[in-house]
Amino acid sequence: MSKADDSRDAAAEQAAPKSVPDTAPDAGRTPSAAVAPAARPGGNGIATGSTAPAGATAPVTTAPTTVPSSPPGTMAPGRRTMPGDHTIAVDPGYGVDAPNVVHGERRQSLNGFEDTYTDIVDYIVRITHRIWEDQDVGYIYDTYAPGCRLYDDSGVHFGVEQLIAGTMQSINAFPDCRHYADDVIWAGSDEEGFVTSHRAINIGHHTGPWRWSGPTGRKLETWVIANCVVRNNEIYEEWVLYNTAAKLQQLGIDVLAAAREYGNSKDFPGLGERGFSETDRIQGGRKPMPYPEPAGPGFDVEHEVRRLFHDVYNRRDLSAIDRIYAPTVRWHGTTNRSGYGRSDVRGMARNLLATFPDMGVQVDEVYWMGNDTDGQSVSVRWSGSGTHRGYGLYGDPTGRRVHLWGISQLYFAQGRIVEEWSLFNEFDVLAQLLRDDPDA
Structure with missing residues (x-):
């Protein structure tokens, strides 16, 4: 299910691939x-x-x-x-x-x-x-x-x-x-x-x-x-x-019912309690600009990672995936999704952007191990927000605003991503969409 996931309980399914926002083994x-x-x-x-x-x-x-x-x-x-x-x-x-x-x-x-x-x-x-x-x-x-x-x-x-x-x-x-x-x-x-x-x-x-x-x-x-x-x-x-959604699913627990219960609980944090700011996707109300080229020669892994997130999720340039991912990339995502090849990575990115048409993402932290010869192992922590106005991952649009955050581990060889493990707060996103209080 790497290409399209239009049912409301897709979060509880295991195949839809996802790109930059998710991560693990x-x-x-x-x-x-x-x-x-x-x-x-x-x-x-x-x-x-x-x-x-x-x-x-x-x-x-x-x-x-x-x-x-x-x-x-x-x-x-x-x-x-x-x-x-x-x-x-x-x-x-x-x-x-x-x-x-x-x-x-x-x-x-x-x-x-x-x-x-x-x-x-x-x-x-x-x-x-x-x-x-x-x-x-x-x-x-x-x-x-x-x-x-x-x-x-x-x-x-x-x-x-x-x-x-x-x-x-x-x-x-x-x-x-x-x-x-x-x-x-x-x-x-x-x-x-x-x-x-x-x-x-x-x-x-x-x-x-x-x-x-x-x-x-x-x-x-x-x-x-x-x-x-x-x-x-x-x-x-x-x-x-x-x-969390993968754990509930494997135990035979209704993921959507559990998310609604969690969203209605007294300890569920509303958007105002989350301490996140609006993603600066479109500066000054204008169109999102391409990420700048690197300042110097050679492969700059941090620059490439930040450019990837910006171009895919802020500029909607899915061709950026083809430029940085290896053709045979192995991809592992939230709720135990998995995929193989660039098309599966693009499929999850499309699903997220179709679900949240105004979605914007910012990279909060990047660090890595390695070098150009032996490859780099990179940790990326990111966050974003969007409004559920489209059809993609979670069924009929609710019009609700959601906060997303995730961790991605990207493995580079010769300047290309050959493996990705990504997780994001999908169970929390479902709770934000399914809770009974529409104004929270």
Whole structure:
């Protein structure tokens, strides 16, 4: 269902491909390293000018890139160093931290972190294992800042206690759930603060009660993405998409009824509570302009990513997909959609733009690992808004305004995207469209 999806419950279906706005893994896919063989080169990711601790590997051969980071108002560091290779990365096919493993010497500077961690990827994968696999939920107190901010489908939450309560409820509903790390894209340093984009496969069974139903006994197999900002052994900001509609669908729960219930609940955030601004798609009331050409020679991965989002979603230039995606791109999207080839990527982009004809998108954050020779792994966090005035994904137009946000992981080889994992807040979008209060 990559080409057209005109039924109201398309969000609960699994085939419609989607382009730039979505992201993550399934157990049977070809690993990113296999699709982009250059995505796991040598080096150690230590920032230029830093001192490698005892036992660290040789200095990087590809110089890291330092660029400005997120826009004002976010908690992300002011500048960030991009690792010039993929040496510090998730080993393909390994997936989950094995308990009681004796880990080696540190491979990068981690001042302020517990001695047990060798690098930032090791930190992210192993704290996830300890909290979710070992069910040491209290370890959240040691690895999240007391006033941490968490963004998900239900808005923004403040403080570690809400995070602990939600984690405990999820583990109680899926006590045997395994969390396999499929990839961690990272950037930064211990001085700047690290940023990480962690994609994980979740496999387990629904044997406990949760918000949407009693135990169904059904198997869950889906994927999530969590983007974190980390400093001194603590996560102080997290953006996470749980692929909620896919989870409900696999458990036999009516996705649309659940979205309507969520939209009518007292904790559902209205547009005024979401803290997002109007996307500046058409400046001064004029036509949207093409994205400017790069300032210098060579391949500028950040420029290409920002141009892609702008040209496709603000200028409606779907031919931009043909220019930057490989003909054989593998695409994975929200609600466990998947596709192959540029036509599937274009199909999801068309669906979104047909559903929300005035939709505009802005890129909120970009960071990456790698280089031109070996390829780049890129994390993109984006947001947008639009009005449901067209036919595409969600049936008859409601005329309601919606807020969208998402995380995309893009894998480049020789300047082309060869694989994409994208998630957006689709369950939340359905709740915005289906809630009973038309003025909210």
